[in-house]
Amino acid sequence: MPGATPLCELELRAETRVAGVVVAVTRSLPHEAPRLDIVISDGTGSAAARFLGRREIPGVAAGRAIVLDGRFCRQQGEVRTVNPGYRLIASAAD
Numbered sequence: 062m063p064g065a066t067p068l069c070e071l072e073l074r075a076e077t078r079v080a081g082v083v084v085a086v087t088r089s090l091p092h093e094a095p096r097l098d099i100v101i102s103d104g105t106g107s108a109a110a111r112f113l114g115r116r117e118i119p120g121v122a123a124g125r126a127i128v129l130d131g132r133f134c135r136q137q138g139e140v141r142t143v144n145p146g147y148r149l150i151a152s153a154a155d
Contacts, residue, residue, distance in 0.1 A: 065128060068106030073134055079108060080128045080150070088116045101127060108133060109141040118147070126150035 065080035066072070081101035089096040097112040099121060110129055112118060121127065131145030 065103075068101075068103050068108055068140070071106070071108070071133055071140060073140070074132055076130070076132055078128060078130045079103065079133075080126065081108070083121060083123050083125045083127055086121065086123055097121070099127075101129065106140070109139050110145050110147075111141065111143045113144055120149045121147075 065078050068079055068081065071077060071079065079101070081103035083099050084102045084107065085098075085100040087098040095114050095116045097115055097118060098109060099112075100107055100109050108129070110131070127150060128148045129142065129145040130147070131142035133140050133142045135141075
């Protein structure tokens with residue numbers, strides 16, 4: 062994706078655009094505060110994103126290409142961001 066930083070070159074705590082494929086999706090349980098966690102990979106690394114206040118984003122599923130815009134940090138050994146901007150990349154099936 063043009064303009065996206067490879068995950069292996071990600072500069073922490075800087076506003077960054079990354080792109081990859083969703084490899085994992087986890088939703089909070091009904092008795093927990095709503096949240097959706099995803100992990101993306103671009104072949105050079107992986108990063109997690111947490112969306113607070115929602116358990117679902119239409120179109121976000123394993124295998125879907127996505128662009129994330131946000132500030133990434135390292136937390137518990139994982140690169141992650143919270144409530145990033147996102148854009149789904151159209152697939153051939155769309």
